Amino acid sequence: MSVFTKIIKGEIPSYKIAESDDFYAFLDIFPLVKGHTLIVPKMEVDKFFDVTDDLLGEWLLFAKPIARSIERAFPCNRVGVSVVGLEVPHAHMHLIPINTADDMNFSRPKLKLSEEEFRAIQGQIIAGLAR
Known part of the structure; x- marks a missing residue:
């Protein structure tokens, strides 16, 4: 069972953004930038x-x-999409607010955010979904 399956099942906590019958979206806990979100299929x-x-x-x-x-929540030129798939053997998509291509450079140091920062980011994205 992958770490993402454990997150989907609630065995590992996550900062959930959205969920459907087939997908689960949550904040990356090792983000490149604020707002970096992962989407995984439940299968x-x-x-x-x-x-x-x-x-x-x-x-x-x-x-x-x-x-x-x-x-809307994070000033950027666009939201980049990346499918790398080397870290976890469970298909996943990264949504990353970017201003330059370097913002999607996975070899860059990751942000270290507090629980309060993650909750604030989570709230901003979820609030935008309600629009």
């Missing part, structure tokens, strides 16, 4: 392109309002 699949065609399309539709909310 545990290792590689992104092993996800069914229908689920791939639904994934983008699930991500779209979250990306728009991130963009």
Whole structure:
């Protein structure tokens, strides 16, 4: 069972942003920038392109309002999408507010945020979804 499956099942705490029958979105606890969010399918699949065609399309539709909310909450040129998949053997998508391509450089040092900062970020993104 992957760490993401444990998060989805509530065995590991997370800063949940949104959830559907098929997907779970939550803040990355090692973010590149504030607002960095992960979206994972609830079905545990290792590689992104092993996800069914229908689920791939639904994934983008699930991500779209979250990306728009991130963009409103954190000043940026756009929300970048990255699928790297090396860290955890469970397909996942990164939504990252960016101003330059370097903002998506995963070799950069990660932010160290407090629980209060994570909760504030979570609240901002969730509030934007309610619009």
